[in-house]
Amino acid sequence: MLAERRLKTSPMDGARLAKALDAQAALLPYALGVFAVSLPLFVWVGSFAANRVWMTASFAVFAINWGAFYAAVNWLRDDASQDLNRRARVQVLCGVLWALSVVQISAFAQGAGPARDTLLMLATAGAVLCTFFAAPYLPALLIIAPLAAAGPLVARFSQPDGHQGGDLTWGATALALTLGMILNQMVRRQHDLAVSHEELVEERLRVLEEAERTARSKSDIVATLSHEIRNGLTGVTHVLAAAAGKGGRAAPSREQLNAALDAAQDLISVLNATLDSETAESGRLNVETQPFDPVRLVQDLVLLDKPHAATKGLELAVHIDPLLKGRDKGAAVADALRTRQIIANILGNAVKYTVRGRIEVRVELRDGAVAVEVADTGPGLSTEEMEQAFEPFRRVERTGAGVNGAGLGLSLSRQLARLMGGALEARSAVGVGSCFTLTLPFDAAVDCELEEEQLEAIVTETPGAPRTMRVLIAEDDALNAAMLRAILEQLGHQVVHAQNGRRAADLAKIAEFDLLMLDHRMPVLDGPGAASSLRGADGPNRQTPIIAVIEGDGEEASEFLDAGADIVLRKPVSVAAVARALADASALDRNVAKSEAA
The missing domain is CATH 3.30.565.10 (Histidine kinase-like ATPase, C-terminal domain)
Structure with a gap:
């Protein structure tokens, strides 16, 4: 459970484990080959043993181990082996089987008579081989190596005359374990480098894919907007040219004006949708619940x-x-x-x-x-x-x-x-x-x-404000200012225009307004600066609602709201959007008045 929990919390450890198990699995065919080559030697030495029953048991153990190994190798090709914890247990169990076979040979040697020392030497060699093939995976090394070495060591030191051979066996198994630990550290270092390299490659591919996706998105935006803008503006231009009398054209008909208006509204819808889509894609689109x-x-x-x-x-x-x-x-x-x-x-x-x-x-x-x-x-x-x-x-x-x-x-x-x-x-x-x-x-x-005003602001396409207001707009662009003035006057309000934030702040300090609409980017003093100046100075408009008119960037909205703005209106503005903003501002103004009266 601890290993499973570690895999879930650390992908890096999981990758290391997979590398270690892969390295050990790659040695399995060689292990079978080594034991297959050693079998004739073992049979020849065992033929000199006095106990034939133990010899038969040894053959049975070898047969069981080979069958288990072949089954494990085939199992590693299945999808079930993708569970690293289960795979680790299977591979450790296979190593334990061969370690137990070494223990069995050591026990067999005890009653083998003249073949005893030779069989114990073979058992010691088997313990060294088990240590080597378990080295890539540290838990397997720490379990299999001591278990395999225990058989020949116990058999050597259990006899009164076996101390000299026991010292040799002890030295050989200790040296094998030490070399196995060194090999394990070298393999782990290589695995760490391989895992880091794979992560860097994956990160590079992810960044490349993200860059390609962004490039495709920008290309799609340019292609779509160029088509829609060209079509929309072409129709509007023809109507305006006819209205201006250029080229000897007759004045546009009502149908032509309606078509031009539809084209302009479609163009605004495309621009709004594009801005919303890009803002949502970058995770900066907020919703109010x-x-x-x-x-x-x-x-x-x-x-x-x-x-x-x-x-x-x-x-x-x-x-x-x-x-x-x-x-x-x-x-x-x-x-x-x-x-x-x-x-x-x-x-x-x-x-x-x-x-x-x-x-x-x-x-x-x-x-x-x-x-x-x-x-x-x-x-x-x-x-x-x-x-x-x-x-x-x-x-x-x-x-x-x-x-x-x-x-x-x-x-x-x-x-x-x-x-x-x-x-x-x-x-x-x-x-x-x-x-x-x-x-x-x-x-x-x-x-x-x-409230009725809130409901009208939500469901009505062009909601009207509850009363005529005196509105101060600060906008340095003449065309944008003319459009905003036209919309406000169409809704029945009085408009005073200032060409920059400083002029708007000066006017707001000497004249009383019902509403302030400030553009973000202006010379001399920008919109957030003007809003901050109005909120921090005494005057008739210190509590007057402020509508921030921005280009659509979330950072601009946050900067404006921090400076004291109450409502955000994004360009390009429409009659419906301005009317909703005015309705919200009017409701806000009434709430402020109620709180002051209370």
């Missing part, structure tokens, strides 16, 4: 996709488990926004790829978890195509031709589900349809009634 109502979330998403499904003539139905209807307790425990992202992806795929028939969404309780199942009557996928669909930047050519996308939705959704303690599984049949099932943890004892 909180209780929420899965039924309300699913019903809202179905409502959003129904117009698109209706234009394609598809029936879109939702079925809620009766156990989930009318409950005032019980909620899914996961990241509500990430859950919405997953369900929107699999439901959007169902609507996108289904040409005719129906799409059915089911929300059920299964074994203490909530399951959201989306089944469609689309083209369906084979087993190989389904595996491909879950690989990043891989798209199924049979079904994905002519459809926009980066091939990241399903792989990212599965990663997000696992991060939240759930799973995303799929089954499909070609020509029949597909079914995707998202399972998430469910707590029956949690109150799932959320």
Whole structure:
């Protein structure tokens, strides 16, 4: 048990043991050869012995040992010998059998008459051979060598006139044991070098494979983004050129504007998915676990996709488990926004790829978890195509031709589900349809009634803020500032723009604002510096909520939050993302006001 426990905790020791056993096993054929050559000599000497019964017993012992050895050699070729502890016991037992045969020859020599001394010399030689062949594995050496040497030593010193021969036997066996220990140390040193070399080779192969995988991932990212960016920006450029009147083009129609808007939104979705996928791949994607109502979330998403499904003539139905209807307790425990992202992806795929028939969404309780199942009557996928669909930047050519996308939705959704303690599984049949099932943890004892503003921030595509706010934005890039101003004004808010963090900090010290939105990278004073300055100075905006606008790096978010920011908003911003951030900031502002009033 001790050896087994050591193998489990130390792979290095396990590798050494395997090397030692391999070295000893490699000597087994030579051991058989040596004993086979020695047998005629033993038979000739034994023929002079007076006790023929002992001679017969010796032959029987030799036959048993050879049979056991051949069985052991054959067993070492089987998969069962991969258990190192069992293999070590078998090899030690084989050595013990030959050591016992040496003991038997020593006992036989005691009644052999004139052949006694010669037989004891053969027994001593057998003990030396047992010591040599046991040397590669230290436990075998320490067990087999003393046992084999005991026979001739006891036989020598048991006779009154045997002290001279006993001294020779003692010297020979002691020398053999010493040389065996030296050989064992040399073999162990060689094994350590071999194991270290193998580990270095494995580490090098692992690093090389990781580098190749990273290179393939980066290549896929570049290829995907170049294609999607080129297509999206080309359409937007044509519409903007027509709007500007360049080239004698007529003003764009509403349909052209909608197409350009769709292309821009698709491009933003691709960029967001790519950033999320890379962040998740590097282990830096965080999820926030909180209780929420899965039924309300699913019903809202179905409502959003129904117009698109209706234009394609598809029936879109939702079925809620009766156990989930009318409950005032019980909620899914996961990241509500990430859950919405997953369900929107699999439901959007169902609507996108289904040409005719129906799409059915089911929300059920299964074994203490909530399951959201989306089944469609689309083209369906084979087993190989389904595996491909879950690989990043891989798209199924049979079904994905002519459809926009980066091939990241399903792989990212599965990663997000696992991060939240759930799973995303799929089954499909070609020509029949597909079914995707998202399972998430469910707590029956949690109150799932959320505040109205929080619920709107989770399930509404473009939630509105509860009141008009005066917002200070700090952004050095003119285009980004114009986009953010347009979104905020579209949502009904007043905007003041500062071109760097220092200007924003100065304005916040003299004028009162309801919200501060600070970009991360700015000249003069960056966003975290401005946030830290505002939190540390007295003024009307010391407790005002701060939204950090970052490029998507987790380190940037941590730096901003440590400096005093309350909410993180990642670029490129959208109306929905800004509206959710404003709703969160408004709820935070009210909570601060309540605590101050209390």
